[in-house]
Amino acid sequence: MRSGLTGVLSEPAAKLYERLVVSGGLSLVDHAELDEREEARELIGKGFARKRYIGAPLLVPVEPARALDNALIMRQRQLLDEYQLLVRLRDEMDALQQVYRTTSAPSAEIDDLVQVITDRAEIGALSVELALSARTDLLSLETEHFSRPPDPRSARTLPAEVVERGVRFRNIYSRAVLEIEGAREMLQRSVEAGWECRVYPELPMKLVIVDERAALLPLSPTGMEGALFVRAPVIVAALRGYFELLWSAAVPVEGATVKLTPEQDQVLRLVLTGMTDTAIARHLGISERTVRRQVSALQEILRAGNRVTLAATAVRDGWVE
DSSP: OOGGGGGTSOHHHHHHHHHHHHHSOEETTTTGGGGGOHHHHHHHHTTSEEEEOSSSOEEEEOOHHHHHHHHHHHHHHHHHHHHHHHHHHHHHHHHHHHHHHHHSOHHHHHHHHEEEEOOHHHHHHHHHHHHHHOSSEEEEEEOSOOSSOOOGGGOOOOOHHHHHTTOEEEEEEEGGGGGSTTHHHHHHHHHHHTOEEEEESOOSSOEEEETTTEEEEESSSSSTTOEEEEOOHHHHHHHHHHHHHHHHHOEEOTTOOOOOOHHHHHHHHHHHTTOOHHHHHHHHTSOHHHHHHHHHHHHHHHTOSSHHHHHHHHHHTTSOO
16 A cells, blocks of 8 residues: 555545556446445545446546646645634734733743843753854853853754854954963864854853844853843844944954865855855855854954955965965
């Protein structure tokens, strides 16, 4: 029995259909029980079989190509019925939403937008979850208030599935971080892993921002006492604006050797050929959005204001051979 048939037919019906196809049909005189069998009624109802009364009555198969068309039509009808049901349900849920808003405490919605988390394990799990869910940007501030001396091996590697989405990773460290033993090597490894790292004289707090939808702030310098998880769009937007101001004033980590990722190297070489973002995306099999993000990152790394200066700087400074 072909497994694909069981996607639209029950197993007994699928077996009966194959039997009909192989035999060309079954006599309803010799197999009178077919009239009472559920699988036969299923085949007729779904357009896979029909009764033929020319001569001796037979249960014959509908040719497979036409049977598939019948199955598609039936599935389309089912989807239409489900869609209409969901439309009616949406109207009902809108009405229930109005009731919910009038009867629920206002703090319920606030709790969804701003949460205080005190469990250290939960904070750690949330940090990982936020990083893996990033679609465009992962931004962070790091101060010298480590809970323990930093281990150079703790340089954050970039998950492959996140890198493939073209997420941009940026981190700003306070200057005091560079004075901690092991921190400089950790920063070097982070840069080599693909992070864009800069230093600012002094930062008031740690901070993690994911895209334009969430932020995680510690409640204490080390973050050991808890964290504030924010999803309020207005607050997240304000924190992003604050980060961008710091980023524009911060300087690259002193002594860090910036290396292009393989993807950035590919994009840079294609930019040098004069290809457009659309052509580059088609050539590499990625989205134009990812290409634009990679070009923006390249301009940031090479301190180039546009594609022309990007190409000139890349050739002048030996970024490509």
